[in-house]
Amino acid sequence: MTLDAGAAREVVAVPETRAGRAAYGAARHLAASAGVALLLVSAGAATPAATGTAGPQPPDRSGSPAPPALPQGQIPDLGRPTEAGDEVPAFDYDAYFPGVWTFEWRVPDSPLGPGGLITGSETFERGTDGRNYTAVIEAEGPDGPFTTDSTIIYLAGQRAFVRHDTDSRGFRMLRAGRIGGDLGGFYTIHYETAPFEANGEEVRLRMTTRLVSPVNYRVESRISVAGGPFTNFGNAWWRKRLPGVTAPE
Structure with missing residues (x-):
């Protein structure tokens, strides 16, 4: 053949x-x-060419939504090393705080309540005029759940904060402070309360809030009872509730 x-x-x-x-x-x-x-x-x-079948193909992600971008720092990129005469921009409250933040705070016994771990969330609402804001805390402490409703005034030109808190545990406090920053992008708020009464005792608090990143800040607190010396009242981390944000070490 x-x-x-x-x-x-x-x-x-x-x-x-x-x-x-x-x-x-x-x-x-x-x-x-x-x-x-x-x-x-x-x-x-x-x-695949010999058999007439297609080989394994990578998954098609062309239609998948991109992950949300994390907030950025507030110091502009000057395109050069910073110099002593460079001005630190005024803190932008609306770019930083609005949203939901979670926190953990271990406190000692005090007139504010028994010692132990406090966990919860704080929701900062966006303002309408660039100076008046509100926030709500929903938390669980050693003696059960509680809430705090806050009214906040931020005066960007004076770099000053005033905050009034109404706590469901039976006390109110007024605190005021100033905010400063550096060209490394770190801002710090120094608060002090007026004397207020809690469970029959006069209390004062001093708080330092360190805004260490766009998604984490640390609160360092000290307490004075009945006019006594200020002592440690615990340190706490707040972190913004966003995809990809984890608790600081």
Whole structure:
């Protein structure tokens, strides 16, 4: 039997064994005499082109939404090293605080309540005039759940804060302070309360709020009871509730 010059090209799957290779040699000899070209393909390892099937394809993520961008710092990129005469921008409250923040705070016994771990969230609302704001704390302490409703005034030109808190545990406090910053992007608020009464005792608090990143800040607190010296009232971390934001170490 003879074949014309356009004889078919055939694909033969051959097991990777000595017998398989011997069989292929015999088949090749016969095919050569008939004018048929054979392509050796190892059994179990045929390529997509040989089998007519598509290989594994990467998942199509073209339609997936991009992850939300994390907030950025407030110091502009000057395109050069900072200098002593560079001005630190006024703190932008609306770019930093609005949103939901979670926190953990371990406190000692005090007129404000028993010592232990306080956990919860604080929701800062966006203002409408660039100076008046509100916030609500919902928390769980050693003696149960409580809330705090806050009214906040921020005077950017004076770099000053005033905050009034109404706590469901039975006390109110007024605190005021100033905010400063540096060209490294760190801002710090120094608060002090007016004397207020809690469970029959006069209390004062001093708080330092360190805005260490766009998504984390640390509150360091000290307390004075009945006119006594200020002592440690615990340190707490607040972190913004955003995808990809984890608790600081």
